[in-house]
Amino acid sequence: MKKIVLLALICAAYLVPNYANAQEVTYVEDPSQGYLFNRMRDNWFIDAEGGVGLFMSPYDANAPWGKQLGAKVNVHIGKWFSPLLGLRFGGDFEQLKGATWVGNYAALGYRNWPELYKDGKYAPTHFNDAGVTGDVLFNVSNWLCGYKPYRFYNAIFYVGMDANWVYARSGDRPKSDGPWKYGANDDPDHSRNYSIHAGLLNSFAITKKIDVLLDLRFDFLQEHADGAGMGYRTWNEYPSVMIGMSYKLGKSEWNAPVTAVCPEWKYTDAEGDALVADLNDAKRKIADLENQLRKCLEKKDAPTAQQLVESGEAPLATVYFPINRTDVLGVQRNVVEAVAEVMKNENRNYLLTGWADNYTGNDQINVRLRKGRVATVKNELVKKGVAESRLETQINNGELTNYGPKCASLDRAVTIQRK
16 A cells, blocks of 8 residues: 555646746836837826927018017826827916007007107017917837937927917007006907927936926917908917926836746757656656556455555645645646545545645755645635535654655645544
8 A cells, every 4th residue: 555655746747837947037018019008197297398488470571570479388297108209288488579550559569659660661560379289299218219218309290279368468559558457458359379389308317306398399380460450360480499397206117027038948969869868767667557556456455546546544635735835837737626526425524734845945945845735725625515524634753755866845734534
């Protein structure tokens, strides 16, 4: 009987994977699979920009170049939804300065005429626009060069729209200047305007949270700047240059999915030949053990394996574990599942014993392994439907087989016996 049990244990030891000698699998982020979406509260930012714009309505070329420059300010709050795409919304202010013909009182926007241009034929204009703006952002640097969390320079292309309310000077025309008033010179058609724009936002990372911005922008502005007497609205160009700062809120970087990287096995010809020889030797030993087992079973007076189990002289089953592990792996899960089916059909109690080899590790580690292994098997059996009250557990600090260090794999186990 002991010989049969020994042969069975040795055969099982050949089939249990030797995890102690396996190279460790590493886990790394894989950007080739794209990037994960962050939470809604991540990747927000606030930016503020200020600079000058050049308004270019039909008569503005008659004003000195410096008299056509006006201030422009934008403030936004925005969010990046991926390393490539984002949105921002906010408010803007812009000054529209230039010239119009002297007889055009309806849209001068500046009544006192401190000076005239081109021999008195043209007068200055000045309107202040304030409103709301929105942009769609596209990070060109991440698209062309790949995402980099803290790249110093990012080129960001954007397109958007504005809706502005117009303010002009009030007062008698052309004798005096009054306070700024909504609407351009009582012209109801000139109370607001709309624009579409595109730009290149040059972003320079100063810290992980703060960027300096250089915004090169071009607006097409729907502006009735040269007066109602013209009889039509025009779309006018308004290029601008602004500088500013952006502050990032919360998490600002992006993570790629994590994938496993398996080690590459490389052998010389000699090492490959040695592995083949070891494999052939293992096959020969297994065949020899199977032959011995078959001869033992063929003896007329030899009890069957089932008779030994039912008599209590042999375990109902043995669950094996890799070195320094307490979880049930691989084919051993099938063993636990099969044993659970047997237990559910029997009205008996069972004793579960946890074992560990005494050739590796210290006493403290081995006691932890014995307790962990027997607890794991008990939990798995309960999950499979075996009543917990029918399972008794213990640990044994001795050797399950005591066949020496080369057979230590046979001692890393949990045995299940009928009581």
